[in-house]
Amino acid sequence: MSREVMEYDVVIVGGGPSGLSAAIKLKQLNPETNVCVLEKASEIGAHILSGNVFETKALDELFPNWKELNTPVKTKVTKEKFLFLGKTKSFSWPTWLLPKVQKNHNNYIISLANMCRWLAEQAEALGVEIFPGFPASEIIYNEDGSVKGVATQDMGIDKEGNKKDSFESGIELHAKVTVFAEGCRGHLGKQLIKQFELNKGKDPQQYGIGLKEIWEVDESQHEEGLVMHTAGWPLDNKTYGGSFMYHAENKQIFLGYVIGLDYKNPHLSPFDEFQRFKTHPSIKKYIEGGKRISYGARALIEGGLQSLPQMFMPGALLIGCDAGTLNMPKIKGSHTAMKSGMIAAETIIEHLKNKKPLSIYEEKFKKSWVYEELFAARNVKPSFSWGLILGIIFTGIDQILFRGKLPFTLSHKHADHEALMPADKMPKIDYPKPDNVLTFDKTSSVYLTGTNHTDNQPVHLHLKNPELPISFNVAKYDEPAQRYCPAGVYEVQKENDMLKFVINSQNCIHCKTCDIKEPSQNINWVTPEGGGGPRYGNM
Amino acid sequence: MKILVAVKRVIDYNVQIRVKEDNSGIVTDNVKMSTNPPDDNAIEEAVKIKEAGKATEIVAITIGDDKAQETVRKALAVGADRGIHVKADGIIEPLAVSKILKAVVEKEKPDLVFMGKQAIDDDCNQTGQMLAALLNWPQATFASKIDVKDKSLEVTREVDEGLETIEVNIPAIVTCDLRLNEPRYASLPNIMKAKKKPLDQMSATDLGVDTKPRIEQIKVEEPPKRKAGIKVANVAELVNKLKNEAKVI
Numbered sequence: 001m002s003r004e005v006m007e008y009d010v011v012i013v014g015g016g017p018s019g020l021s022a023a024i025k026l027k028q029l030n031p032e033t034n035v036c037v038l039e040k041a042s043e044i045g046a047h048i049l050s051g052n053v054f055e056t057k058a059l060d061e062l063f064p065n066w067k068e069l070n071t072p073v074k075t076k077v078t079k080e081k082f083l084f085l086g087k088t089k090s091f092s093w094p095t096w097l098l099p100k101v102q103k104n105h106n107n108y109i110i111s112l113a114n115m116c117r118w119l120a121e122q123a124e125a126l127g128v129e130i131f132p133g134f135p136a137s138e139i140i141y142n143e144d145g146s147v148k149g150v151a152t153q154d155m156g157i158d159k160e161g162n163k164k165d166s167f168e169s170g171i172e173l174h175a176k177v178t179v180f181a182e183g184c185r186g187h188l189g190k191q192l193i194k195q196f197e198l199n200k201g202k203d204p205q206q207y208g209i210g211l212k213e214i215w216e217v218d219e220s221q222h223e224e225g226l227v228m229h230t231a232g233w234p235l236d237n238k239t240y241g242g243s244f245m246y247h248a249e250n251k252q253i254f255l256g257y258v259i260g261l262d263y264k265n266p267h268l269s270p271f272d273e274f275q276r277f278k279t280h281p282s283i284k285k286y287i288e289g290g291k292r293i294s295y296g297a298r299a300l301i302e303g304g305l306q307s308l309p310q311m312f313m314p315g316a317l318l319i320g321c322d323a324g325t326l327n328m329p330k331i332k333g334s335h336t337a338m339k340s341g342m343i344a345a346e347t348i349i350e351h352l353k354n355k356k357p358l359s360i361y362e363e364k365f366k367k368s369w370v371y372e373e374l375f376a377a378r379n380v381k382p383s384f385s386w387g388l389i390l391g392i393i394f395t396g397i398d399q400i401l402f403r404g405k406l407p408f409t410l411s412h413k414h415a416d417h418e419a420l421m422p423a424d425k426m427p428k429i430d431y432p433k434p435d436n437v438l439t440f441d442k443t444s445s446v447y448l449t450g451t452n453h454t455d456n457q458p459v460h461l462h463l464k465n466p467e468l469p470i471s472f473n474v475a476k477y478d479e480p481a482q483r484y485c486p487a488g489v490y491e492v493q494k495e496n497d498m499l500k501f502v503i504n505s506q507n508c509i510h511c512k513t514c515d516i517k518e519p520s521q522n523i524n525w526v527t528p529e530g531g532g533g534p535r536y537g538n539m
Numbered sequence: 540m541k542i543l544v545a546v547k548r549v550i551d552y553n554v555q556i557r558v559k560e561d562n563s564g565i566v567t568d569n570v571k572m573s574t575n576p577p578d579d580n581a582i583e584e585a586v587k588i589k590e591a592g593k594a595t596e597i598v599a600i601t602i603g604d605d606k607a608q609e610t611v612r613k614a615l616a617v618g619a620d621r622g623i624h625v626k627a628d629g630i631i632e633p634l635a636v637s638k639i640l641k642a643v644v645e646k647e648k649p650d651l652v653f654m655g656k657q658a659i660d661d662d663c664n665q666t667g668q669m670l671a672a673l674l675n676w677p678q679a680t681f682a683s684k685i686d687v688k689d690k691s692l693e694v695t696r697e698v699d700e701g702l703e704t705i706e707v708n709i710p711a712i713v714t715c716d717l718r719l720n721e722p723r724y725a726s727l728p729n730i731m732k733a734k735k736k737p738l739d740q741m742s743a744t745d746l747g748v749d750t751k752p753r754i755e756q757i758k759v760e761e762p763p764k765r766k767a768g769i770k771v772a773n774v775a776e777l778v779n780k781l782k783n784e785a786k787v788i
Contacts, residue, residue, distance in 0.1 A: 452553040
């Protein structure tokens with residue numbers, strides 16, 4: 001089947017911080033470059049979810065005058081707290097004893113979704129063509145095996161795969177260089193890593209799931225600029241994770257929880273841990289009487305330098321968290337993602353102008369401050385495989401005394417999907433029922449995300465082996481998909497005494513956790529019809 | 540034959556609407572906006588009529604702030620030939636919209652004016668009717684089927700009792716129901732082409748229309764929360780509750 005073709009100098013897949021920064025930098029370096037950005041969400045920002053305490057380092061370089069450009073970067077961090085939570089008590093860690101990477105006094109509390117909307121406006125003003133609602137669903141290769149571009153998804157296909165009256169064929173976008181910037185666990189990025197063995201000699205990638213809610217609270221509970229993190233309860237010593245609470249503008253609190261997807265207990269439910277966390281007296285007091293106005297979740301990269309794949313390949317670059325540039329101890333990835341995109345732009349300009357190979361990306365990356373940051377951060381996450389307490393002690397030594405310069409590198413030993421222990425060997429967790437005041441169920445939470453997928457389209461969560469959830473997962477792990485999915489997509493139902501695995505794909509909020517955590521890697525997340533998924537506001 | 544299609548930019552139907560804390564309106568900042576769904580049906584029908592060779596030109600018009608232009612571009616991407624953006628800020632009530640449309644109709648002289656049966660934001664369902672009155676044209680509202688005849692339209696209407704088929708003379712106003720058709724997708728190449736289609740800009744003042752609201756909005760509130768239901772043990776209890784508690788029988 002021949003599809004319509006559009007030609008560009010550069011096609012960027014994904015309108016997040018890395019992709020948009022790459023697009024902007026390309027136009028700044030050479031306004032003649034033809035650049036387009038494909039985005040699967042119905043609009044830029046609608047699939048963006050992040051804490052977010054923002055370090056302006058990359059933005060300072062991209063727009064030195066950003067303060068004059070009505071940037072949505074307004075709330076400066078004014079106060080910081082770090083709490084260790086016990087079940088009812090809390091212990092406040094003095095901030096002077098925090099490693100430098102965890103100090104935020106020069107940073108801002110922002111909505112990354114709004115930041116991306118702003119970046120998109122800047123990009124469009126520079127002549128970048130942005131196409132929201134068009135997921136890149138397929139990689140197109142040249143005969144020599146190099147990347148030629150991508151194809152967008154066909155629209156108007158029914159559940160059985162037949163063309164509807166409204167059928168609209170996808171098109172091919174060919175480019176001199178294609179930049180993949182899909183974010184954590186991009187479904188094309190995953191294929192490229194495999195195809196070009198980009199992760200050869202690297203540690204397995206490590207992931208986390210981040211859940212976030214926005215609360216509107218009373219003035220008396222709100223301290224604009226306050227940044228608070230916690231570790232400890234409700235997680236046990238062996239599970240990596242913690243919370244964030246950022247007091248943003250307009251009496252809003254960004255409240256969230258991140259759990260490493262290397263958790264072992266299949267009974268654990270990240271969603272319910274987050275809900276339970278909000279009932280702690282040290283947290284409750286900030287949101288009691290307030291109103292939850294948004295909810296969302298997204299997987300994030302935690303592997304750092306050891307797991308960072310090679311970011312160049314013939315005809316293409318892999319940037320931001322599609323590769324994995326997040327700085328875990330800093331709990332920040334936006335500035336590094338942006339910078340990785342800017343380096344990509346510099347690389348591409350030299351490649352197009354002077355025929356330099358795309359491999360110069362690596363040299364440029366290694367000379368940049370992103371590499372320096374990731375190098376210093378590299379030992380923190382692996383040390384937490386020894387548990388919270390040893391992790392903290394080691395991190396103190398590594399980050400405060402040695403500033404990340406210890407003469408060895410700890411490695412990540414296992415992929416997250418290998419971490420689960422059999423259900424009968426691990427304690428069951430009895431999560432309290434939601435009270436619909438502080439804590440909620442998944443259904444009412446997904447409702448707040450504005451998620452929708454057009455009816456009557458093929459299920460976009462593919463099972464490699466459709467029998468496996470019931471024949472293997474139920475007995476061994478009590479089918480953990482029911483719990484790790486933060487949107488209630490997966491259910492095990494009983495029908496006439498037979499167990500049935502149900503996929504409510506219309507609920508999917510595109511977090512990618514199932515693609516990562518499924519113990520046999522049996523779930524493959526592919527792009528649904530364009531414009532589907534959540535409609536996040538200021539997440 | 541020329542068709543004028545009015546489209547409106549509204550909050551996307553999937554977004555959960557939030558009332559501003561001071562009850563002065565609803566939150567629209569950073570909220571996903573889209574074309575009013577039945578307006579998509581109106582555009583689709585016009586394009587279908589043109590594809591059938593029964594119309595020669597489709598003009599899409601919207602009224603609103605700068606961002607409302609996106610809505611016209613979307614209409615251009617699915618087949619409208621040219622766009623008009625009437626710039627106006629704030630709340631534009633149906634009467635003001637009708638007066639603006641009337642002024643544009645007098646300039647453009649279309650044979651048909653299509654629009655959605657109502658907008659999903661204010662649910663007024665008044666503009667088409669008011670425009671028909673101002674122009675003294677026949678109207679066919681809630682259309683779920685349109686047959687273009689020589690000098691008239693045969694329109695099937697969705698009414699409470701079922702379906703009603705009427706015939707109206709051209710020129711006419713038609714307001715469209717969601718059942719009229721299935722709107723097509725805008726393809727990427729067509730979105731590109733739409734960027735180059737002509738889009739005229741004018742203001743309500745240019746057209747001599749005063750858009751000042753005639754209705755004072757006092758406050759906006761969320762509907763009261765529904766109470767959770769209860770389970771009754773048997774029919775007798777149900778009847779008893781309906782009689783004595785709900786007092787409906």
